[in-house]
Amino acid sequence: MDKSRILEIIKNKITEKIQSFENLIAETRASNNDTKSSMGDKYETGREMLQQEINNLQRQLNETLNQQALIQKISPEPSSKAQNGALVKTDKGLFYISASVGEITYDNQKIMTVSDESPLVIAMSGLSSGHTFSINNINQTIEEIW
Template sequence: MEKSKILEIVRNKIIEKIQKFENLIAETRASSNDTKSSMGDKYETGREMLQQEINNLQRQLNETLGQQSLIHKINGEPSLKVQNGALVKTDKGLFYISASIGEIVLENQKIMTVSAESPLVKAMAGLSKGQVFSINNVNQTVEEVW
């Protein structure tokens, strides 16, 4: 399985997420400008709620931009141990260590994208083929690292 294809899928999903957040922020700002009213306190409450929504979307956008920055540092080179950018097969599943964007499917195989900060990756960090680790009292064996 080509890691470069997986990396490209992850990059594209992050770009889509960034565009979605930028569009939502722009739409929310536009609706904020449209809420002009002579209702006094209700007007201010509505504007404050919209501003909180903008702040929430901005926070999510910043997190996604951080994921994008991390992804740009990953190359498609083979890995010998579990680290950022590695594709890891355990007896429980296939994991791509990069940004956590959920499950992707490539060549009819489900691959879970996980962050290097996740408990799973922390438990298996630095391991290589054949080594065993435990998470939540469940042992897993690293079957392959690409």
């Protein structure tokens, strides 16, 4: 498995999310400016709702920027145990421990990206090939780690 290529896919996905949030924030700010009027309280409520939406988008953008910072620190070097930056194959699936950006496809294989704070990673943390762990009463065996 080429972990450096998988890392690039994740970096690109995060960069796309950042650009999307920045565009949404800019569009929402522009529509917020368009609602300025002397019509009174009715428009003030609309402007407040738009401001809340901007704040929500800004929070999501900040979370994505934190993911980007985290992913910059991950090395594509091989791992011998389940830890941040490891690609772990269990009998139930393939997991890349990094920033959680959902499912990605690499070399016609589906890889689920998971945060090191997720219950799955906490359950398998520090284990190596051949070890079994349980999450939600389902046993999984680690087959391989890159």
